Amino acid sequence: MALSESTAAPRLYLSAQTRWRPAEIVFWLATLLPYFLFPNYLSLASQIAIAALFALSLDLILGYAGIVSLGHAAFFGIGAYSAGLLSKYGWGEPLSGLIIAAFAAGVVGYATSFVICRFRHLALIMLTLGFGLLLAELANTLGWLTGGMDGLQGIHTWKLLGTFAFDLYGRAAYAYALAVLFVLFLFARRLIHSPFGLSLRGIRENFVRMPAIGAPSRAHIRTIYTIAACIAGVAGALLAQTTETVSLDSLGFERSAEVVVMLVLGGAGRLYGGLVGATVYMIARDQFSGVVPQYWYFWIGILLVAVVVFLPNGVLGGLAQLAAHWSRK
Amino acid sequence: MLPPIFGVLFDGLAYGMLLFLLSVGQSVTLGMMNFINLAHCSFAMLGGYLTVALMSRYGWPFFATLPCAFIVAAVVSVAFERTLFRRLYRAAELDQVLLTIGIVFISVAVAAYVFGTDQQPLQLPPYLRSSLTFMGIRFAVYRLILVGLALLITLALVVGLEFTRFGARVRAAVDNERMARGLGIDVDRTFAITFALGSGLAGLGGALAIEIVGLDPSFAFTYLVYVLIVVSVGGLGSISGSFAAAIVLGISDVAGKYYIPQLGAFLIYLVMINLLMWRPLGLLGKR
Amino acid sequence: MSAPALATRGLAKNFGSLVVARDIDIELPKGVRYALIGPNGAGKTTLINLITGMLQPGAGRIFLDDADITTLPPEQRVRHGLVRTYQINSLFPHLTALESVTLAVCERTRAARTWWRQLNAYPHEIDEAHDILVALKLGPVCHRLTRELAYGQQRLLEIALALATRPKVLLLDEPAAGVPREESRELFAAIAGLSSDVTVLFIEHDMELVFRFASRIIVMVGGRVLVQGPPHEIANDPQVRAVYLGMAPAKALQDPRHD
Numbered sequence: 001m002a003l004s005e006s007t008a009a010p011r012l013y014l015s016a017q018t019r020w021r022p023a024e025i026v027f028w029l030a031t032l033l034p035y036f037l038f039p040n041y042l043s044l045a046s047q048i049a050i051a052a053l054f055a056l057s058l059d060l061i062l063g064y065a066g067i068v069s070l071g072h073a074a075f076f077g078i079g080a081y082s083a084g085l086l087s088k089y090g091w092g093e094p095l096s097g098l099i100i101a102a103f104a105a106g107v108v109g110y111a112t113s114f115v116i117c118r119f120r121h122l123a124l125i126m127l128t129l130g131f132g133l134l135l136a137e138l139a140n141t142l143g144w145l146t147g148g149m150d151g152l153q154g155i156h157t158w159k160l161l162g163t164f165a166f167d168l169y170g171r172a173a174y175a176y177a178l179a180v181l182f183v184l185f186l187f188a189r190r191l192i193h194s195p196f197g198l199s200l201r202g203i204r205e206n207f208v209r210m211p212a213i214g215a216p217s218r219a220h221i222r223t224i225y226t227i228a229a230c231i232a233g234v235a236g237a238l239l240a241q242t243t244e245t246v247s248l249d250s251l252g253f254e255r256s257a258e259v260v261v262m263l264v265l266g267g268a269g270r271l272y273g274g275l276v277g278a279t280v281y282m283i284a285r286d287q288f289s290g291v292v293p294q295y296w297y298f299w300i301g302i303l304l305v306a307v308v309v310f311l312p313n314g315v316l317g318g319l320a321q322l323a324a325h326w327s328r329k
Numbered sequence: 330m331l332p333p334i335f336g337v338l339f340d341g342l343a344y345g346m347l348l349f350l351l352s353v354g355q356s357v358t359l360g361m362m363n364f365i366n367l368a369h370c371s372f373a374m375l376g377g378y379l380t381v382a383l384m385s386r387y388g389w390p391f392f393a394t395l396p397c398a399f400i401v402a403a404v405v406s407v408a409f410e411r412t413l414f415r416r417l418y419r420a421a422e423l424d425q426v427l428l429t430i431g432i433v434f435i436s437v438a439v440a441a442y443v444f445g446t447d448q449q450p451l452q453l454p455p456y457l458r459s460s461l462t463f464m465g466i467r468f469a470v471y472r473l474i475l476v477g478l479a480l481l482i483t484l485a486l487v488v489g490l491e492f493t494r495f496g497a498r499v500r501a502a503v504d505n506e507r508m509a510r511g512l513g514i515d516v517d518r519t520f521a522i523t524f525a526l527g528s529g530l531a532g533l534g535g536a537l538a539i540e541i542v543g544l545d546p547s548f549a550f551t552y553l554v555y556v557l558i559v560v561s562v563g564g565l566g567s568i569s570g571s572f573a574a575a576i577v578l579g580i581s582d583v584a585g586k587y588y589i590p591q592l593g594a595f596l597i598y599l600v601m602i603n604l605l606m607w608r609p610l611g612l613l614g615k616r
Numbered sequence: 617m618s619a620p621a622l623a624t625r626g627l628a629k630n631f632g633s634l635v636v637a638r639d640i641d642i643e644l645p646k647g648v649r650y651a652l653i654g655p656n657g658a659g660k661t662t663l664i665n666l667i668t669g670m671l672q673p674g675a676g677r678i679f680l681d682d683a684d685i686t687t688l689p690p691e692q693r694v695r696h697g698l699v700r701t702y703q704i705n706s707l708f709p710h711l712t713a714l715e716s717v718t719l720a721v722c723e724r725t726r727a728a729r730t731w732w733r734q735l736n737a738y739p740h741e742i743d744e745a746h747d748i749l750v751a752l753k754l755g756p757v758c759h760r761l762t763r764e765l766a767y768g769q770q771r772l773l774e775i776a777l778a779l780a781t782r783p784k785v786l787l788l789d790e791p792a793a794g795v796p797r798e799e800s801r802e803l804f805a806a807i808a809g810l811s812s813d814v815t816v817l818f819i820e821h822d823m824e825l826v827f828r829f830a831s832r833i834i835v836m837v838g839g840r841v842l843v844q845g846p847p848h849e850i851a852n853d854p855q856v857r858a859v860y861l862g863m864a865p866a867k868a869l870q871d872p873r874h875d
Contacts, residue, residue, distance in 0.1 A: 010714055010746045013759055015736035068423050115606060121422060122365060123605055126561045130598045130605075133554065137595035195722040195738060196731035198711075202719050205708035212668070212706070213720040214694035214781050215728065223731070253550070257430060264427055298438030304431025308424050309416070 018193045027272065031178055035171075042170035043242075048282045049177035050238045055262045055274025056181075056188055057231035062260070063268030064192065065224050066204035067116065068125050070256050071132020072232060075105040077139065077251020079233025084152040084246040085145070092158040094176065094241050101237030102230040109229020113222040120207065129253075136252050151247035155240060166242065173242040180238060184231055185275075191227070192271060200224055204269070261300060265307060267314025276315055330465035337587050338580060343472035345579025346479035347541060350534035351552060352559040353486065353571045354527015360503045360566015362418055362520050367429035368409070369531055370553040371436035372402045376532025377544045378440060381449045391453055395536055402532020403525040410524050433549050440546040449544040457540075471540050478537070482530070486568055499523055503566040558601045564608075574604075619682045621646045621815035622698070622785045627666055627676030636662045637839045640676065644785070647812040651830035652819045655859065659839040660819045661703060664787050668700050669693050680785065695724075697784030701774040703793055703819075707762045713773055714758040717745035720780035748776050752806050768799040775807070786810070788818035792825065804829050827851070835859070 034045040054076055061067040079101035086097050112131055119127060139146045147153060159165045164172040191197050199220050202210055210217045240246045249255060258281075266277025288296060311318045355369045376398030383389040383397060409432070417425050453471070460469045490496035498519045501509040510516050538544065538552075555578070563574030578597060585596035620643040627640035636659050644650055652660050665671040667678055669690040677686045680698050688696070708716045721741045722728040736742070749758045752772045757765060762773065771791060778786055791807065792800035800822070807816060808829055820826050826833065826847070833850045835842040837859055843850065850856055 010758060011736055011739055011742050014714070014718075014742060015734075018734055018736065062423070068426060070426075115602075119605075122359070122561055122565070125365075125422070125426065126557055127602060127605060129554070129557070130602050134595050134598040134602070137598065141591060141595075190734065191731045193734050194731045195719075195727045195733075195735055195741070196729060198715060198719045198722065198735060199728040201711060202708055202716075205710055206706060209702075209706045209708070209777075210723075211689070211691040212694060212700060212702075213723050213777055214691050215719075215723040216691055220728070227731075260427070264423070268423075295438060295442075297434040298442075301431040301434030301436075301438065304427050304434065305413070308420075308428040308431070309413070312420075312424060 024272075027275075028182065031182075034174065042174045044282070044286055046170055046173045046177040046238075046242050048279050049174065049181045050235050050242070051259070051262060051278040051282050052275040053177075053181045053184060053238065054232055054235040054259050055266070055278045056185060056271075057228045057235065058259050058263050059268055059271065059274045060188060060191070060200075060224055060228045060231070062263060063270065063273065064197065064200040064204060065221060066207070067128075067221065067225070069128040070125055070253070070260065071128040071130070071135075072228075072259055073251045073253075073255035074132045074135040075109055075229040075232035076236035076239075076255065076259075077135065078105045078108055079236030080240040080246045080250045081139070081146060081152065081236075082233070083237035084155050084240040087155040087157060087241070087244075088152060092156050094157055094160050097157075097241060098180065098234050098237050101233045101240075103233075105233025105236070106226055106230040109233075110222070110226045113225040113229075116225055117218040117221040129256075132251070132253060132256050136248065139248055139251060146248070147246075149248065151245055152240075153245075155244045155246070157241045157244060170242075177238050177242060180234065184234065185271075188231070189271060196220065196223070201269075261304060263314075265303070265314055267316030267318075267320075270314075270316045270320075273314055273316050280315065333466070335464075336466045336468075337584050339466070339468060340472065341580030341583035342576060343469075343475050343579075344541065344583050345576040346476050347534060347538055348555055348559050348579050349572055349575035350479055350482065350537065351531050352556045352563070352575060353568055354524070354530050355556055356560045356563060356571040357499065357503065357566060357568065358520065358524050358527050359560060360564075361499070361506065361516075361523060363565075364414065364418055365422060365425045365429065366414065367426060367553055367557075368432040368436065368549075369429075369528070370535075370556055371433050371549045372406050372528040373531040373535030373538070373552060374436060374440060374544070374546075374549045375405060375535065376402045377535035377539050377548065378444060378449070379532070380536040380539065381444070381451060381544065384452065385450075391457065395533060398536035399529040399533045402535070403529030406528030407521065407525045410521055414524075433553065437546045437549050440549075444546070446546055449539060451539045451544075453540060475537055475541070483568075483572060490568065495519070495522070555597070558597065562601055562604045618646065619679070620644055621648075621681065622667070622817070623679040624667065625677045625679070627663070627673050627678065629662065629666055629671060629674050635839050637666060637673070640666075640841055642834060642841065642844065644815050644817060646815055648815055648832060649808070649830050650815075650817040651826040651833045652817055652836065653821070653823075653826060653833060654836035654842070658836040660836055661789055662839075663836070664700055664789055664819070667787065668698060694781055697782065698787070699778045699781045699783035699785070700787035701778045701789055701791060703789040705767075705770050705774055707770060707773060707777070709763040710761060712759050712761055713749060713754055713765065713769075713776070714742070714745055716762060716773065717748055717776050717780045718742055720777050721745050724781050745780060748779050751809075752776050752779075753802070768795045768803070771795050772803060772806070775803070779810075783814055785815045785817070788816065790819050790821070792820065792822065800825065 034042055038045070058069065058072050061069060082101040082104040083097040086100055091097070115127060116124065140148060157166055160172055160176055166172050199215060202215065203217050203220060207217065236250060239250065262277040262281045263274045264277070265281060266273035266275065285296065307314065313320070351370065351373055355366065358364060358366065379398050379401055380394040383394045384391060413428065417428060457471050457474070460467045461473070490499060498509070498514050501512065501514055502516045502519050506516055535548070559571055559574045559578055562578065563570035563572070578600065581600050582597050585592060589596070622644040624640050624642050627637055629637040640663060652663070654660055662671065666673050669688060673686070677684055679685065680693070680696055683696065685693055685696060685698070711719065718741055719728070721744050722738065725741060727738050727741055746755070746758060749755055752775060754769060754772055754776065757769060762770065765773065775788070775791060788807065792803050795803060804825055807818070810816065830847060832844065832846055834844040835850060835856050842855055842859065843853055
């Protein structure tokens with residue numbers, strides 16, 4: 001075997017992993033379907049896109065770095081309130097609103113990451129939970145700023161790029177949310193396939209080994225936590241801008257728990273897991289929307305138990321196993 | 330005449346004792362098998378609702394319902410442990426968190442379905458609703474009994490842990506599970522019994538909590554947070570740690586709400602975060 | 617006289633009343649292959665944990681070349697060239713062998729900090745990782761997931777990870793543990809084949825391997841260094857014989873090179 005052959009092979013193999021698979025292209029083309037098949041459901045479609053983006057941000061820390069966070073909605077809420085307040089006090093331009101929301105969530109994410117990176121296991125879960133609850137209480141207490149239980153009023157989103165107005169049918173809203181989702185997805189995809197992404201997987205696979213190969217795990221964790229916070233903030237801002245409301249449940253525990261469910265349902269650590277999980281969850285919730293909240297939580301509970309017992313790697317994991325099974329026959 | 334702070338301290342102590350009863354089981358089982366059971370307060374809620382049902386539908390006296398709450402919660406927890414939890418002892422933390430959160434969701438939905446979402450009224454006999462006045466401070470009889478009962482139980486636990494063979498096995502398993510197995514200790518059985526005891530105590534705590542903090546389906550969530558705070562601050566596997574943490578948190582919470590009401594609700598989170606940062610393994614943690 | 621590659625002075629550690637290390641004074645000159653032997657519980661792995669910073673010593677100092685590294689955190693020590701492998705495999709189950717070693721290389725070159733460029737923009741790192749794997753005969757399986765590798769291959773991957781960090785001092789904790797005889801000889805041959813810039817200290821129980829590959833031996837018992845010296849001295853040392861009596865007849869301590 002010629003030298004160039006044997007050294008080219010590993011590079012080729014690794015770069016093959018970054019190529020777009022047909023299923024991915026189909027997936028993204030399918031996101032355009034709502035315009036043609038479900039024109040009355042475009043506002044639901046925007047909600048799904050927003051939830052998918054939120055779940056994607058959680059996947060970066062949970063699926064790739066192994067950080068179990070029960071308080072990720074804190075960043076979603078910060079983004080939502082930032083964009084909402086910005087609009088309420090006179091600046092309703094959507095794109096710059098997103099950037100400012102990302103920045104606000106990122107700053108808080110960066111600050112808390114210094115604490116987060118030092119802990120593992122139960123202490124880490126508790127800290128994320130604690131931060132989330134703390135922020136939710138704070139938002140409640142600062143009712144004069146956040147609108148408290150009534151939510152933030154007076155948000156008005158300006159036209160996108162000066163031309164597209166957000167109408168009641170949600171056409172512009174969906175295009176907007178979908179575009180933002182796609183752009184940030186590309187960003188996340190690139191990150192995952194970078195050396196940094198490999199480090200994150202190393203941290204998830206074997207945290208203890210990382211210092212032994214000279215890896216500054218804490219610095220890595222701080223970086224990804226901040227990035228995930230920024231993206232969650234963008235998702236929250238999208239919600240504020242497209243629905244023109246922000247309420248306390250955007251940063252409550254239920255939302256943090258919900259996004260974990262969505263991600264796990266789809267399959268963490270697979271980049272598309274959050275997207276798939278969010279889609280399934282939001283559609284199911286919409287279908288059962290007539291149902292009283294308690295019963296909804298009953299079925300979610302059953303679902304969680306079932307997923308953990310039967311489908312530990314989520315829907316995508318189950319599909320991957322099926323695919324592997326078939327390819328062996 | 331004592332200044333009112335003593336009243337606040339006493340109320341804080343009573344609340345802390347309640348938190349201790351709710352948390353001690355969680356602390357020991359977490360310390361032993363590292364199994365994160367977020368459904369712990371569902372068992373507490375079960376005890377509470379059982380007490381309400383027995384008293385209102387069958388006219389049982391309050392004190393008769395307490396052992397029932399303990400036993401039923403213990404038995405039901407064993408059923409869950411045998412069927413579901415057992416599979417996840419070696420699983421990833423996330424899986425344990427998700428499974429047990431799922432059970433919490435289910436329990437909350439069932440409680441709402443059967444009992445409705447309102448606060449459960451509890452008809453206690455008049456002597457339990459009265460209070461004694463001592464040196465100018467009012468001590469509610471109920472809280473006095475709660476503190477007394479909790480202290481008795483704590484004593485029983487400590488004595489049991491230090492002086493019985495079972496207690497020795499528990500201590501060994503918490504200290505070093507692998508070594509304990511190697512010594513021939515049936516850790517799984519020890520764990521199952523400890524788990525049952527802990528859940529039973531939670532059920533008892535749930536029953537006792539009704540008069541102090543009320544009972545509605547959100548109990549399983551709200552108090553889960555407090556229990557987790559007590560456990561992570563007090564240290565896994567440590568009874569004395571849970572005791573200390575519960576008292577600190579109970580008093581902080583009551584005093585906070587009394588003296589600085591705007592800050593009150595999240596003082597407890599601030600305290601937890603700071604304590605965890607100072608001592609991530611808890612005040613007296615073994616792991 | 618140049619400074620030894622690794623040295624410890626008066627290293628000690630105790631857990632309460634349990635003393636696991638006491639008065640450890642060792643000096644490893646550059647390029648030498650040292651074996652660390654002793655009965656179970658003698659404190660050999662503990663010593664490695666102390667040297668690498670996984671454990672904080674109660675007393676004593678540790679020197680790498682001339683530098684005092686006693687207070688450096690573990691990842692800093694790795695950056696200075698002090699690397700260890702684990703007795704029980706500590707690998708990345710769902711990463712392929714190539715990915716694992718590439719990760720180690722990227723961390724060393726600090727390429728791991730970049731999240732805006734793709735991995736295949738770093739051909740040097742990938743090639744280096746591949747070369748290390750090929751040198752350890754893991755080339756054909758480099759695209760297999762770690763969890764799918766045979767045990768012996770995983771032990772080799774342990775060493776590959778360590779080598780990716782370009783160590784100056786390599787501490788191997790029972791590298792051949794659980795590996796069949798023939799493969800462990802190959803493994804040690806790979807270690808012996810390392811450049812003379814690398815100083816190696818390995819813990820091993822198999823005396824044949826020890827005498828074959830080590831130029832000096834340190835014997836530890838009960839947390840202390842009993843004796844150190846070249847193999848033939850150790851083989852004839854009465855204290856060492858006494859310690860190993862009951863474990864194997866005195867024949868096992870004879871230098872196989874004289875057979």
